[in-house]
Amino acid sequence: MFRRLFGLGQDAPRTEEEAKQEEQQVSQSLEKSRQGIFGRISQMFATDDPVTEELWDELEESLIQGDVGLETSTYLVNRTKDRVNRHGTKKAREAREMLKAEMVRVFQDQVKPPPATTPQPYVILVVGVNGAGKTTLIAKLANRMNRRFGKKVMLAAGDTFRAAATEQLETWAERAGVPCVSLGQGADSAAVVFKAIDAALEQQVDVLIIDTAGRLQAKFNLMQELDKVRNIIARKLPGAPHEVLLVIDATTGQNGVLQAKAFLKSGGVTDVAVSKLDGTAKGGIAFAIAQDIERPIRYVGTGEKIEDLALFDAQAFVDALFA
Numbered sequence: 001m002f003r004r005l006f007g008l009g010q011d012a013p014r015t016e017e018e019a020k021q022e023e024q025q026v027s028q029s030l031e032k033s034r035q036g037i038f039g040r041i042s043q044m045f046a047t048d049d050p051v052t053e054e055l056w057d058e059l060e061e062s063l064i065q066g067d068v069g070l071e072t073s074t075y076l077v078n079r080t081k082d083r084v085n086r087h088g089t090k091k092a093r094e095a096r097e098m099l100k101a102e103m104v105r106v107f108q109d110q111v112k113p114p115p116a117t118t119p120q121p122y123v124i125l126v127v128g129v130n131g132a133g134k135t136t137l138i139a140k141l142a143n144r145m146n147r148r149f150g151k152k153v154m155l156a157a158g159d160t161f162r163a164a165a166t167e168q169l170e171t172w173a174e175r176a177g178v179p180c181v182s183l184g185q186g187a188d189s190a191a192v193v194f195k196a197i198d199a200a201l202e203q204q205v206d207v208l209i210i211d212t213a214g215r216l217q218a219k220f221n222l223m224q225e226l227d228k229v230r231n232i233i234a235r236k237l238p239g240a241p242h243e244v245l246l247v248i249d250a251t252t253g254q255n256g257v258l259q260a261k262a263f264l265k266s267g268g269v270t271d272v273a274v275s276k277l278d279g280t281a282k283g284g285i286a287f288a289i290a291q292d293i294e295r296p297i298r299y300v301g302t303g304e305k306i307e308d309l310a311l312f313d314a315q316a317f318v319d320a321l322f323a
Helices: 016-029 031-035 037-044 053-065 070-087 092-108 134-148 165-176 189-202 220-236 254-267 285-293 314-322
Strands: 122-127 153-156 207-210 243-249 271-275 297-301 309-311
Touching: 016 031, 016 297, 016 309, 016 314, 031 037, 031 314, 037 053, 037 314, 053 070, 070 092, 070 285, 092 285, 092 314, 122 134, 122 220, 134 153, 134 165, 134 207, 134 271, 134 297, 134 309, 153 165, 153 189, 189 207, 189 220, 243 254, 254 285, 271 285, 285 297
Parallel strands: 122 207, 122 243, 153 207, 243 271, 271 297
Antiparallel strands: 297 309
16 A cells, blocks of 8 residues: 655654544544545446446546546546556456556656755745635644654744734644744734744754645735745755745635645745545545646645545545545
8 A cells, every 4th residue: 555654854754543543533534425425436437347448437527526637537537547448447447446556656656756865954835725624734744743752842823914913823732732923913924934943943942833824826016025035045944945845725726726826936835735535525636636736635634623634645535435
């Protein structure tokens, strides 16, 4: 089974029990998708009916309806069809595992090897539009690293633009049991980051997670501010940020993919976290994210509680869609 285990700054190796627990979380969050479009796809490939062109047409249509996107849907259908033809597969049931294998491959193609060494502090810059669940995901990530894996984590309230953003992050930091550096609403976000890096170095923090304003792609000045923050981090800590994590709301569908592409231009995005997976019946957005923006999915938000965050596992994700 495909597993990606991360180092100190990124994540920690999971035990077999922890992996199974997270697979169960992901499976439960995909219940709506499983009962909807992907349940229909699973039924299409659960019979001894012959593989026909009509089956491929229906598959492509269903994938598009499931938010996989036109380009990625066509890619999956063509790859599966080629594999079926090479193996001389005749029955829909026999083509099922081939389809699943191609789905897993969409995610695996984006995976990068982890770094040989992990800097301290390991700096994660979190970006995403307002309402995507960015602040909540930061709290979940901090809680995971701190309470589950015993890492010393610090948060930086770099979103000084949105009203109450700083207070919300401070509240979540308290719940996660980690310190939060802030200067209040309206402060210079670069100044917050500068102060946070000094504090992280002084306190020998393992991971520093920096929040940013929920900038929209249309707001050019906010994109410029994101560049400014990244430059401040790089000057203060050469090589940082070590990770730029883009949070995408699964319920926004293809609009989320468009937002992601905008962040690629200014944000230097390295990885993606998909939030609110439990709130959509179209879990296919994950395929579109991996294929269209060519970045690996690292985490998925599986619920509203602070513990509801799972390391993304391609095989487990696809298995859950077809369960």
